[in-house]
Amino acid sequence: MSTHLFIRAAAAADGPSPVVPKPAEIIVGLIAFSILFILLKLKAVPMFEKAYAARTSAIQGGMERAEAAQLAAEAALRTYTEQLKEARGEAQEIREEARVQGAAIIEDLRGRAQEEANRITAAARASIEAERQQAISSLRHEVGALATELASKIVGEALEDQVRQSGIVDRFLSELEKSEK
Amino acid sequence: MLLAPHMAQPAFVPPSSADFFFNPAFGNSILATKPVMLLLFSVILITAFFTVSARKAAILPSRLQFSGELIYGFVRDGIGRDVIGEEFQRFVPFLFAIFTFVLTNNLFGVVPFMQFPTMSHIGFPVSITIFVYLVYHYVAIKKKGLGRYLKEMCFMPGVPKAVYVILAPVEFLTYFAVRPLTLAMRLFGNMFAGHLLLLLFTLGGEYMLKSALFVKFFAILSFGLAIGLSFFEMGIQCLQAYIFTLLAALYIAGALADEH
Numbered sequence: 017m018s019t020h021l022f023i024r025a026a027a028a029a030d031g032p033s034p035v036v037p038k039p040a041e042i043i044v045g046l047i048a049f050s051i052l053f054i055l056l057k058l059k060a061v062p063m064f065e066k067a068y069a070a071r072t073s074a075i076q077g078g079m080e081r082a083e084a085a086q087l088a089a090e091a092a093l094r095t096y097t098e099q100l101k102e103a104r105g106e107a108q109e110i111r112e113e114a115r116v117q118g119a120a121i122i123e124d125l126r127g128r129a130q131e132e133a134n135r136i137t138a139a140a141r142a143s144i145e146a147e148r149q150q151a152i153s154s155l156r157h158e159v160g161a162l163a164t165e166l167a168s169k170i171v172g173e174a175l176e177d178q179v180r181q182s183g184i185v186d187r188f189l190s191e192l193e194k195s196e197k
Numbered sequence: 198m199l200l201a202p203h204m205a206q207p208a209f210v211p212p213s214s215a216d217f218f219f220n221p222a223f224g225n226s227i228l229a230t231k232p233v234m235l236l237l238f239s240v241i242l243i244t245a246f247f248t249v250s251a252r253k254a255a256i257l258p259s260r261l262q263f264s265g266e267l268i269y270g271f272v273r274d275g276i277g278r279d280v281i282g283e284e285f286q287r288f289v290p291f292l293f294a295i296f297t298f299v300l301t302n303n304l305f306g307v308v309p310f311m312q313f314p315t316m317s318h319i320g321f322p323v324s325i326t327i328f329v330y331l332v333y334h335y336v337a338i339k340k341k342g343l344g345r346y347l348k349e350m351c352f353m354p355g356v357p358k359a360v361y362v363i364l365a366p367v368e369f370l371t372y373f374a375v376r377p378l379t380l381a382m383r384l385f386g387n388m389f390a391g392h393l394l395l396l397l398f399t400l401g402g403e404y405m406l407k408s409a410l411f412v413k414f415f416a417i418l419s420f421g422l423a424i425g426l427s428f429f430e431m432g433i434q435c436l437q438a439y440i441f442t443l444l445a446a447l448y449i450a451g452a453l454a455d456e457h
Contacts, residue, residue, distance in 0.1 A: 034214040034389060035382075037320040040227045045324025048240050052298055053328075055244040057290035063251035064269045070256050 160185040209404045212396035217317060217389070232318045235311060239301040247297070272296045272442065280446040281453065288449055291332065295325060296442040299384065303434035306392055307427045314434065317388035319381065322441075326381040329445045334372075337452035380444055387437045391430045398423035 032038075163185060221229035228234075250265030258266055272293045277285040299316060306314030316322050337346045350372055351365035402419030405412045 032214075032218060034217055034317075035319055035385070037323045038227070038318075039320075041233065041318055041320025042324045042327070044228070044233050044236065045321040046327065048236050049294065049298055049325055049328060052240045052243060053291065053294040055240075056247060056294050056297070059244065060247035060251045060265070060269070061290045061293060063254040064266060064273075067251070067254040067256065067258065067262070067266065070254065074256050 156189060159189065163188070206407060209401065212393055212400055214389075216396055217392070231313055232315050232321070235305050235313060235315045236302060236321060239298065239305070239315065243297045243301055268297065269293060276439075276442050276446050280443065281450045284453060288332075288446070291328075292442050292446055295329070295445055296438055298325065299441050300435065300438035303388060303438055304431065306388065306395075306434060307431050312395075314388040314392050316384050316437075317392050319385040319389075322381040322384040325441070326377045329380065329448065330377045333445075333448040333452045336449055340453060376444075376448060380441065384437050384441050387433055391426075391433055395423055395426055395430060398426060 160182070219231040221227065222231070222234070223229050247265050247269070250261045251269075253259070253262060255262060273285075273289050276296070277289045277292050281288055302315035302321065304314075305311045306317070341349065347369075351368050352361055353364070353368070356364060398419050402416045402423060405416035405419060408416075
């Protein structure tokens with residue numbers, strides 16, 4: 017009510033009422049707004065949208081690239097891990113082989129050494145035996161001669177008969193050996 | 198006694214609605230009046246600013262492009278997408294034009310040497326409202342058909358039948374009369390009152406400055422208030438531009454919605 021009075025008073029006192037639109041201004045407003053709308057729609061909005069779209073795709077592209085890089089890195093890591101595992105296995109195999117080979121070499125050497133030792137031992141034994149035989153036979157011969165010489169000195173006569181003499185000595189020595197044993 | 202020497206000065210004439218009407222700068226055409234020239238200037242200003250700022254459409258925006266995008270993005274996402282939803286994109290240019298048009302013309306009210314909010318001439322809010330009115334009815338009729346649109350408007354479901362006697366006319370009036378009237382009046386009223394207030398304190402201050410020494414002191418107070426209120430007005434001018442655009446978006450959203 018008071019607004020109404022104010023409007024009437026103002027209109028009465030000062031001319032046109034402020035709440036009654038002037039048709040000319042409405043028309044000017046309609047035209048001005050239409051022009052603005054068309055210009056913004058044609059010039060500004062598409063470009064802003066273009067910038068938005070470009071930015072979105074740039075961000076998305078960046079993310080995709082990052083994802084791809086991550087996948088590649090993961091694949092590389094897998095490859096390296098596998099290779100490392102393989103290399104470890106290989107090293108283990110090589111070590112095992114070396115151990116086996118080493119053992120074989122040691123075994124072989126040991127065998128050869130044993131063989132050599134045996135051979136040396138056998139040779140030594142043979143030579144000892146031969147020397148012993150030689151010693152026995154020479155001893156026997158000497159002892160025989162000595163004994164004969166001693167006996168002939170004791171008996172005072174030479175024992176001529178070689179066959180007989182040797183038979184006696186041999187028998188004597190055999191008896192001596194038997195009693196020793 | 199103190200006032201005696203100044204009795205010669207005429208009585209203070211408070212600002213009135215007459216201060217809102219200008220004579221043509223030249224000739225007789227209404228096109229030459231200050232509000233119309235400001236309005237046309239705003240079209241040039243807005244178009245130039247946004248055309249230049251959007252021209253490069255760079256991924257990394259310059260400061261100019263960024264400021265343009267800030268306003269565009271505010272209308273596009275803050276009003277269009279949040280209020281209208283899915284189909285917002287095709288209404289963005291319309292809402293963007295409304296917001297920039299109203300905002301610029303409102304802000305003319307505090308720009309030195311312009312100092313007149315164009316929208317305090319009711320013809321201009323009315324002309325934008327006509328567009329909003331046509332758009333939201335057109336969208337609804339195109340989507341639902343006239344019959345279903347009117348039926349959904351007047352007979353919202355889930356209400357006792359007897360209530361329709363009151364509700365149907367009220368709803369009908371809301372859609373066809375109250376909405377456009379309030380939309381135009383709200384903007385006009387705010388700009389009109391704000392400008393009147395600034396006029397009062399400025400003219401009052403000027404008057405008091407010519408008065409006695411004792412009264413001059415109050416002139417400073419009056420000018421100070423005028424400056425303070427200018428900043429306050431700036432807030433209101435932005436707010437009214439936002440509200441106008443928001444309501445336009447809400448009406449369009451309502452026209453697109455399936456249920457009332």
